Amino acid sequence: MALQEDNLWYKDAIIYQLHVRTFCDSNGDGIGDFVGLTQRLDYLQELGTNTIWLLPFYPSPLRDDGYDIADYTTVHPSYGTLDDFKAFLTAAHNRGLRVLIEMVMNHTSDQHPWFQEARSSRDNPKRDWYVWSDTDTKYQGVRIIFIDTELSNWTWDPVSKSYYWHRFFSHQPDLNFDNPEVFEAMWEIMKFWLDMGVDGFRLDAVPYLVEREGTSCENLPETHAIIKEVRKRLDQFYPGRMLLAEANQWPADVRAYFGDGDEFHTAFHFPLMPRMFMAVKLEDRKPIIEILDQTPPIPENCQWCIFLRNHDELTLEMVTDVERDYMYDEYATDKTMRINLGIRRRLAPMMENDRRRIELLNGLLMSMPGTPIVYYGDEIGMGDNIYLGDRNGVRTPMQWNGGTNAGFSFADPERLYSPLISNSVYGYQVVNVDSQRRFSHSLLSWMKALIKTRNSYRVFSRGTMEFLRPSNHRVLAYIRELGNEKILVVNNLSSSAQAVELDVQRFKGYIPIEMFGRNLFPRFGDLPYLLTLGPYQFYWFRLRRI
Amino acid sequence: MADETFLSDDLLRQLMSVGEVDLLVGILSHRSANTVRRAAHYVEKSLQQNFVRQRVAIISVDGGAVEDSGSEDHSGDGQPGNNSNSKGITSLRTIHRVTAAFNGAPSPGLALRTILSASDLLRARGCAVVSPATSSTSPEWVANLLRPAFRDSFDFVAPLYSRHKFQGLLARNLLYPMTRALFGRRIRELYSDEWAFSNRLGNFCLNEDVWHEEPVRSRPEAWMGISALTSDFRCCQVYLGEKPPPPDGAGPDLVEVLRQTVGSLFWLLETHQQAWLERKGSEPLPTFGPDHAVTAESMELNRARMFEMFQTGVKELGPILESILSPETLASIQGIATLDQHSFRFPPELWVTMLYEFAASYHHSVINRDHLVQALVPLYRGKIYSFLTEFSEASASDMEAVSENLCMEFERQKPYLTEKWKAGIEVKS
Numbered sequence: 001m002a003l004q005e006d007n008l009w010y011k012d013a014i015i016y017q018l019h020v021r022t023f024c025d026s027n028g029d030g031i032g033d034f035v036g037l038t039q040r041l042d043y044l045q046e047l048g049t050n051t052i053w054l055l056p057f058y059p060s061p062l063r064d065d066g067y068d069i070a071d072y073t074t075v076h077p078s079y080g081t082l083d084d085f086k087a088f089l090t091a092a093h094n095r096g097l098r099v100l101i102e103m104v105m106n107h108t109s110d111q112h113p114w115f116q117e118a119r120s121s122r123d124n125p126k127r128d129w130y131v132w133s134d135t136d137t138k139y140q141g142v143r144i145i146f147i148d149t150e151l152s153n154w155t156w157d158p159v160s161k162s163y164y165w166h167r168f169f170s171h172q173p174d175l176n177f178d179n180p181e182v183f184e185a186m187w188e189i190m191k192f193w194l195d196m197g198v199d200g201f202r203l204d205a206v207p208y209l210v211e212r213e214g215t216s217c218e219n220l221p222e223t224h225a226i227i228k229e230v231r232k233r234l235d236q237f238y239p240g241r242m243l244l245a246e247a248n249q250w251p252a253d254v255r256a257y258f259g260d261g262d263e264f265h266t267a268f269h270f271p272l273m274p275r276m277f278m279a280v281k282l283e284d285r286k287p288i289i290e291i292l293d294q295t296p297p298i299p300e301n302c303q304w305c306i307f308l309r310n311h312d313e314l315t316l317e318m319v320t321d322v323e324r325d326y327m328y329d330e331y332a333t334d335k336t337m338r339i340n341l342g343i344r345r346r347l348a349p350m351m352e353n354d355r356r357r358i359e360l361l362n363g364l365l366m367s368m369p370g371t372p373i374v375y376y377g378d379e380i381g382m383g384d385n386i387y388l389g390d391r392n393g394v395r396t397p398m399q400w401n402g403g404t405n406a407g408f409s410f411a412d413p414e415r416l417y418s419p420l421i422s423n424s425v426y427g428y429q430v431v432n433v434d435s436q437r438r439f440s441h442s443l444l445s446w447m448k449a450l451i452k453t454r455n456s457y458r459v460f461s462r463g464t465m466e467f468l469r470p471s472n473h474r475v476l477a478y479i480r481e482l483g484n485e486k487i488l489v490v491n492n493l494s495s496s497a498q499a500v501e502l503d504v505q506r507f508k509g510y511i512p513i514e515m516f517g518r519n520l521f522p523r524f525g526d527l528p529y530l531l532t533l534g535p536y537q538f539y540w541f542r543l544r545r546i
Numbered sequence: 547m548a549d550e551t552f553l554s555d556d557l558l559r560q561l562m563s564v565g566e567v568d569l570l571v572g573i574l575s576h577r578s579a580n581t582v583r584r585a586a587h588y589v590e591k592s593l594q595q596n597f598v599r600q601r602v603a604i605i606s607v608d609g610g611a612v613e614d615s616g617s618e619d620h621s622g623d624g625q626p627g628n629n630s631n632s633k634g635i636t637s638l639r640t641i642h643r644v645t646a647a648f649n650g651a652p653s654p655g656l657a658l659r660t661i662l663s664a665s666d667l668l669r670a671r672g673c674a675v676v677s678p679a680t681s682s683t684s685p686e687w688v689a690n691l692l693r694p695a696f697r698d699s700f701d702f703v704a705p706l707y708s709r710h711k712f713q714g715l716l717a718r719n720l721l722y723p724m725t726r727a728l729f730g731r732r733i734r735e736l737y738s739d740e741w742a743f744s745n746r747l748g749n750f751c752l753n754e755d756v757w758h759e760e761p762v763r764s765r766p767e768a769w770m771g772i773s774a775l776t777s778d779f780r781c782c783q784v785y786l787g788e789k790p791p792p793p794d795g796a797g798p799d800l801v802e803v804l805r806q807t808v809g810s811l812f813w814l815l816e817t818h819q820q821a822w823l824e825r826k827g828s829e830p831l832p833t834f835g836p837d838h839a840v841t842a843e844s845m846e847l848n849r850a851r852m853f854e855m856f857q858t859g860v861k862e863l864g865p866i867l868e869s870i871l872s873p874e875t876l877a878s879i880q881g882i883a884t885l886d887q888h889s890f891r892f893p894p895e896l897w898v899t900m901l902y903e904f905a906a907s908y909h910h911s912v913i914n915r916d917h918l919v920q921a922l923v924p925l926y927r928g929k930i931y932s933f934l935t936e937f938s939e940a941s942a943s944d945m946e947a948v949s950e951n952l953c954m955e956f957e958r959q960k961p962y963l964t965e966k967w968k969a970g971i972e973v974k975s
Contacts, residue, residue: 278638286640320635322598471563473640499562 010242010266011303012461014451016044018376019055020079021417023398025409030416034084038091045095048451053100055311061111068109068172072189089197098199105186106205107172115173119160131165131176142217148340167208177209177226200242207247219253227263248317251295261299269304271318276364281330283494285476289467306370308361313342313391336386344391348381356536363538366454367489369465379447380436383426396421401434453515459485468502475500486543492533501528512541553663560644561667568600569692570670572661574607574677582606585678589688594637596689603642605664607657655763662752672696673748677739690784691742702774702781703742705735707789710841711945715930718949727956729775730825736771737807747779761810772814776821785835801923809919812908823964840942852931853887859924866921870907875899892932898955906966
């Protein structure tokens with residue numbers, strides 16, 4: 001299957017996020033690799049996703065799960081070779097799967113040769129590639145992001161006897177984008193991968209590229225200028241490739257990263273994500289409606305990316321203090337579940353393994369405007385291990401079957417890069433791809449059907465959204481429209497059955513057709529349309545006028 | 547379960563949309579839609595600040611001033627929460643506003659019954675009833691009322707205020723001391739526009755077959771309070787702050803006030819006699835916040851006509867008073883009515899005796915009960931005139947001592963009332 005030529009393909013994408021290390025080990029060293037991943041591409045194609053987002057696979061000391069990069073233009077030997085990656089890329093493209101990779105522009109590992117050079121001497125040509133200071137008092141008041149582990153954004157370098165700036169871990173010094181050489185170096189790296197054929201980049205930590213005294217050192221105009229330049233070159237030399245922004249900000253602040261359609265193609269809608277979880281717990285649509293009401297329109301050629309969980313903690317940075325406390329109390333009662341300003345748990349455990357809630361949240365993910373991202377393992381309801389350090393509890397090996405090492409590796413279990421989830425609820429013996437493939441009612445089968453339905457109608461990926469606001473606040477209902485295509489989505493956020501009257505008089509005469517069973521429902525008339533929904537139930541209706 | 551047949555379809559539909567709540571606040575009918583709207587805004591603010599995670603609803607019982615109803619949060623001023631990162635997000639949950647609309651202002655009894663029904667159908671754990679006039683004083687007002695019912699398992703929560711020494715004279719000279727002496731509980735503000743109650747008490751009251759009775763129609767809060775005090779319900783008082791004066795010209799005249807308050811008090815004595823006849827002494831109620839306070843700043847008073855009306859009333863109502871009062875009591879009252887206004891005093895002992903004879907006569911229906919209560923009006927004026935004259939320069943602490951002495955007098959003479967209550971009385975035609 002050849003890749004479709006469409007410069008707006010990312011609007012129709014369904015992204016599957018994974019780390020190559022977690023997916024499949026082909027050589028028995030206990031670590032997933034590109035050969036193994038290539039072997040599993042059929043699975044991703046079968047699932048219905050059409051884009052793979054790979055977490056960092058570069059050489060790295062792995063002190064931040066690969067986001068501390070020591071060499072940008074090759075593959076960590078644990079994951080294979082550059083040729084293995086090329087083979088994977090070709091195989092993916094042959095199956096119609098696009099590939100996004102990480103590009104960490106903001107910082108490198110302190111083991112990167114650039115930093116090793118920069119710190120070696122104040123006169124080194126690469127000295128100015130990083131942000132140095134003789135004191136730690138510059139940029140006062142700038143927030144610390146990894147509050148659990150870092151006390152300052154400055155760290156003393158004993159080698160060059162000065163401080164260097166880092167917005168993340170102290171072993172991740174920030175690059176200095178005030179130096180044009182840095183930009184050009186990063187562009188060369190991007191070209192390296194673009195020439196190989198990757199379909200785009202997730203740019204990590206973009207709000208922090210530039211620092212200025214007296215500011216928050218986030219979202220500065222100079223940062224946007226850098227992004228614009230990247231985009232300009234991309235459009236000129238690599239049309240159809242995509243940039244995805246990781247900017248954990250309020251929607252109005254993320255808006256700037258779309259520019260006038262001349263910066264990022266896509267950006268994560270971080271604030272929506274916790275509010276989906278909140279809405280289900282509160283049994284109230286208010287958090288979702290409120291954040292989307294204050295989400296500004298974006299250029300026509302841009303798209304939000306929406307998600308439920310990912311490799312990081314479920315971030316609670318972009319919520320109020322009250323909302324954060326509520327989320328902690330409801331979803332992370334055990335403080336071990338909390339890290340930084342977030343919750344390090346997977347989707348299924350957060351939903352208490354309630355199939356109905358898992359389906360409801362995935363239904364929201366697939367029906368709300370934006371490109372959805374599925375985190376690996378969530379399609380089968382994988383569990384987590386909160387006792388692993390950092391965020392590693394949500395990065396355990398993929399569970400393929402109930403056999404040795406869950407089919408992930410033939411190495412000795414002790415050699416696996418991470419212990420498997422093996423408890424009686426989420427353990428690989430119970431939750432795995434093979435067993436779920438056997439049954440049409442499994443979560444995996446259901447996800448396939450959901451994705452297939454979503455893929456069948458472009459209105460989900462490109463249509464407008466209008467909230468209906470029935471008086472029953474436990475029901476979230478909206479209309480998606482694209483040309484003549486109209487879809488009514490109705491979600492019961494509550495644990496109890498609900499009745500709702502929908503104001504659909506403007507669609508009088510339309511016949512709602514439930515999209516999974518394809519059954520007809522009574523035609524819309526003059527009166528409010530009465531629906532009843534079971535606990536956590538949702539409907540997708542295609543509206544036909546015949 | 548509530549008899550909800552008197553609830554309109556529209557109200558029922560609104561309640562269905564709300565679902566179960568933890569807290570319900572009822573705003574009683576008022577003349578001005580703007581006032582109700584403002585009150586709802588302050589109530590909402592209070593709920594947002596103090597009951598962040600609870601499911602809450604506000605019900606306006608409205609006689610013609612129709613509010614927007616619906617489930618969305620319509621925070622009045624759109625101010626963001628205290629958190630500088632709040633980005634305009636003011637509350638965790640939807641705060642529901644429900645309107646129960648009537649054609650014309652409903653009676654307080656019907657309004658309360660509507661609120662009780664809503665509370666029952668919504669399964670609210672705690673409910674407060676507030677007045678538009680007072681609930682806009684501060685957001686803490688409503689929260690202070692609700693907390694004891696919601697968090698501390700109290701069933702009835704009465705307000706306490708800081709009042710000027712010459713405010714609330716009816717309560718100070720009659721309603722409070724008489725209720726205290728007879729029912730044995732020191733509840734200061736039984737006749738108030740705001741109070742709170744638990745789901746348990748609400749259900750109890752809703753199922754009582756008294757809603758057609760005039761005292762319940764006009765002053766349902768007193769009936770609810772007495773029902774709580776005389777049954778197995780936990781009662782308390784909570785300090786709310788300074789009682790704002792009513793808007794100029796607002797409220798019924800004195801005759802109507804006495805009909806509603808004293809009339810309902812006498813009716814309550816009648817209906818709850820098993821609870822008070824044998825009770826002795828009085829006990830304080832658990833109180834949250836500082837106890838009530840009395841302020842004594844100077845205040846202009848117009849009492850010129852009061853004494854005249856007292857004298858005129860005593861003279862013209864002589865035959866009626868003969869039916870109500872004992873000869874000795876009547877003679878004493880006629881005696882003080884001949885004093886000049888500078889030396890006039892209405893002794894507390896006489897005041898209490900007179901009131902108890904009124905109560906007993908009400909019980910025995912010696913004359914039409916409504917006429918009986920109205921006959922009290924000029925006598926009350928005389929008492930108040932005496933009070934204002936005697937204590938115009940008194941300090942706040944002096945006033946408290948005076949009030950306490952009056953209360954003790956009521957308690958001391960209770961056996962007299964009991965005796966007259968139980969005795970047969972010849973009904974004079």
